[in-house]
Amino acid sequence: MIELSATEILFCHNTWQHTSVVQLIKETDQGTWFVTKETPFHPVSHIWPDHPEDKGTVVINGIKYPVLACQTGAIELATGELYIDKDIPIKRGEAGWVFVVSHLISKKSNIAVENTVELTVDKEYQDALSRGHSAGHIAYLALNKVLHTSYWRKDADRKDELGHHNFNSYAQETSFVTEDQCEDVYRLGKTLRKRGLNSAELMADLSSITEQVNQQITVWLALENEVSIECEGKALTDSRYWIADFGIDGVVKLPCGGTHVSSFKEYQEIKVELKTQGEQELLMLTHSKKRI
Known part of the structure; x- marks a missing residue:
């Protein structure tokens, strides 16, 4: 009998194809879920689902099948039971449990525990998500910097990795890549105004702020610096950090579980749009273009 273990993740290491051994299978109405020892697939998080799952295929006994979904799972070691996404009943670090990457395929597939399968990620799709995610980080750091200069009337306790008042941390309601x-949605309520943000002036000056944010992003991209992911371990639940050098502004190291670009050189451009959504919500749309 195969020993169940946490999935070793490979998506941080520029790996898009990998052969691994199936350690668990679960049949559901959706199809067949399977867990391998290692995987290059990035799953969607059950806690903060801002980054979509990867797409791709799996070859089983010489037959290729599309991977229909890829989600975070947790296995109770005592029972061998797999819980997926919102059904996960525990937090990470719970004794007697391991977190895994769960892949969904059709019930028609002939898959068994201890099969050796070949997993292949759709690299083009993953790269597009990576550009979107890293662009979101760059954009909010630029927004924080622009607001820091003119739109806080008192010192905010939270600072971002470049030392600016962390508007993103205070106000972000949702983020989706x-x-x-x-796409980031920010709420500008009473609490934020009490902390010192001049919300009314911010909303009135959106055109100017947008221009300044885009100018700052252009300056940073011109550095053409590398971006790296630092992993504290091989498991899905081990901490991972996005690291980028922003020149005279400093080096950023922030926790993030998604996939990302390897360099600013991968962008032709990044452009931000800021829009109001009612009286107290701000929408930031960050668009990126691949360098050809």
Whole structure:
């Protein structure tokens, strides 16, 4: 009998194809879920689903099948039971449990525990998500910097990795990555005004702020610096950090579990749009273009 273990993740290491051994299978109405020892697939998080799952295929006994979904799972070691996505009943670090990457395929596939399978990620799609996600980080750091200068009337306790008042941390309601885009929604309520943000002036000056943010992003991209992911371990639940050098502004190291670009050189451009959504919500759309 195969020993169940946490999935070793490979998506941080520029790996898009990998052969691995199946360690668990679960049949559901959706199809067949399977877990391998290692995987190059990035799953969607059950806690903060801002980054979509990878697409791709798996070859089983010489037959190729599409991977229909890829989600975070947790296995109770005592029972061998696999819980997926919102059904996961525990937090990471719980004794007697391991977190895994769960791949969904059709019930028609002939898959068994201890099969050796070949997993292949759709690199083009993953790269587009990576550009969208890294662009979102770059955009919010630029927004923080622009607001820091003129739109806080008192010192905010939270600072971002470049030392600016962390508007993103205080105000972000949702964030969602798609291909070459990131969408962030910010709430400008009473609490934020009490902390010192001049919300009314911010909303009135959106055109000017947008221009300044885009100018800052252009300056940073011109550095053409590398971006790296630092992993504290091989498991899905081990901490991972996005690291980028922003020149005279400093080096950023922030926790992030998604996939990302390897260099600013991968962008032709990044452009931000800021829009109001009612009286107290701000939408930031970050669009990126791949350098050809």
